[in-house]
Amino acid sequence: MTTPVPHWPDVPACYGWLSLDARGNWRLKEERIAHPGLIAFLNAHYAHDAEGNWLVNNGPQRVYVRLERAPLVLRLQPDGRLSSHTGRAVTPRAPVCIDEEGCVVLATDAGPGVVDDRDLASFVAELRDGQGQPASDETLLATLTGTAVEALFWRGHRLVACPRSALAARFGFQLDPQAADAAAGPRGSA
CATH class of the missing domain: 3.10.540.10 (duf1285 like domain)
Structure with missing residues (x-):
């Protein structure tokens, strides 16, 4: 049977x-x-x-x-790791985008995520210009408005301006x- x-x-x-x-x-x-x-x-x-x-x-x-905002919410840990709201450690990838409101969305090995607003000060503190120097307020503001002449980098990934309305399409999520x-x-x- x-x-x-x-x-x-x-x-x-x-x-x-x-x-x-x-x-x-x-x-x-x-x-x-x-x-x-x-x-x-x-x-x-x-x-x-x-x-x-x-x-x-x-x-x-x-x-x-x-x-x-995005499928994952990312937290910067004190030891430098990046983790998602699900508790999973994630690895950042390019692109790293900043919208006109200062929200940062980046690709990770687990999917796209937004940096938790409580960690934005730590994120900005890690930004470097092309010579490895801390980002100036002027360059960060120019990046936000899409008028930057000088590139900024976070952990080796270039920070690029992207309108909030275009983030979902750019990262492929609904x-x-x-x-x-x-x-x-x-x-x-x-």
Whole structure:
């Protein structure tokens, strides 16, 4: 006698319930999630699909995440390491972009992330010009406005200006998967 192979039921994807704020806090219907077990579950099951939508796999269901700034929120650790809001150590890669509001988004081996605003002073302190000298306020301001003549570098990666409105496209992620899904037209459930 053959035992049937169990399979996941066909369940619809979930949109509009789960979000990630600019400081790496999970939110369920705009309420901050505080339960350590639920946060650990969300962090452990956080992933992305081929279209740049970030989601949490909840068994057979995909729960899509609306992003305030970027898929990851990055913290600069006192020992120089970089970690994501999920607790994973990440390695920075180019590009390193700064928008007109001073938010820094960069690529990592785990995906794109925004530097937590509480760490921006430490980030700026690490900026160097082409001669390895600390960045001047004037050069940083010129970089923010896209008028810099002199390049700035963070950990060897050039800092480039990028309008906030272009960051998601540049890094290949969707801020609001529901909006992206609706724009693509009808699709089957994920």
